[in-house]
Amino acid sequence: QKEVEQNSGPLSVPEGAIASLNCTYSDRGSQSFFWYRQYSGKSPELIMFIYSNGDKEDGRFTAQLNKASQYVSLLIRDSQPSDSATYLCAVNGVTNAGKSTFGDGTTLTVKP
Amino acid sequence: DGGITQSPKYLFRKEGQNVTLSCEQNLNHDAMYWYRQDPGQGLRLIYYSQIVNDFQKGDIAEGYSVSREKKESFPLTVTSAQKNPTAFYLCASRSPAGLAGGTYNEQFFGPGTRLTVL
Numbered sequence: 508q509k510e511v512e513q514n515s516g517p518l519s520v521p522e523g524a525i526a527s528l529n530c531t532y533s534d535r536g537s538q539s540f541f542w543y544r545q546y547s548g549k550s551p552e553l554i555m556f557i558y559s560n561g562d563k564e565d566g567r568f569t570a571q572l573n574k575a576s577q578y579v580s581l582l583i584r585d586s587q588p589s590d591s592a593t594y595l596c597a598v599n600g601v602t603n604a605g606k607s608t609f610g611d612g613t614t615l616t617v618k619p
Numbered sequence: 620d621g622g623i624t625q626s627p628k629y630l631f632r633k634e635g636q637n638v639t640l641s642c643e644q645n646l647n648h649d650a651m652y653w654y655r656q657d658p659g660q661g662l663r664l665i666y667y668s669q670i671v672n673d674f675q676k677g678d679i680a681e682g683y684s685v686s687r688e689k690k691e692s693f694p695l696t697v698t699s700a701q702k703n704p705t706a707f708y709l710c711a712s713r714s715p716a717g718l719a720g721g722t723y724n725e726q727f728f729g730p731g732t733r734l735t736v737l
Binding site: 541550605 | 650652654659660661662663664667669677709713724725726727728729730731
């Protein structure tokens with residue numbers, strides 16, 4: 508089992524729809540959770556971070572964390588073609604000395 | 620402007636050659652990281668350094684070496700022992716913990732170096 512698993516893609520949604528990206532992690536001691544967006548051929552950029560259980564909203568993006576279920580998700584409302592990218596989930600725990608463990612990413616395509 | 624720079628953007632290596640990838644940051648971050656990304660894959664950690672003159676192996680350190688003589692610089696050498704080095708290499712740095720209210724803050728990435736073996 509991978510330490511961080513993301514729902515297999517690719518994911519395709521129509522413009523204006525809600526895109527839901529999911530991530531599960533195996534280290535129950537994980538404390539910090541990040542979503543990065545990576546356009547093809549480019550480096551990742553931070554979209555959201557979340558530390559506490561519940562929802563965190565930033566514009567069209569909502570991160571959801573459930574530590575009991577070891578699950579973190581990213582919702583993108585009113586999806587735009589410019590949201591088409593690969594989304595990487597990253598997790599930090601107490602035992603990994605500042606390292607982030609990344610999932611393999613989910614590729615999202617938003618169709619006009 | 621503060622940020623992370625990597626050079627070169629593209630690098631071609633012949634079989635048996637060692638090559639060094641540059642990573643410089645002016646963000647005053649203590650921690651720096653090197654990742655490798657293969658097509659359709661996530662990021663795999665090669666080496667990381669949490670302080671000057673100290674570094675640790677990541678998950679795929681074999682065939683790579685690093686140094687951390689200055690806070691700003693964390694070069695990665697891909698040696699001839701790395702049998703399949705063709706990949707996208709990403710350098711990142713992280714600010715000290717606690718500034719964003721959590722245990723660890725996010726990583727900032729450089730633009731990457733694409734290495735191809737001829």
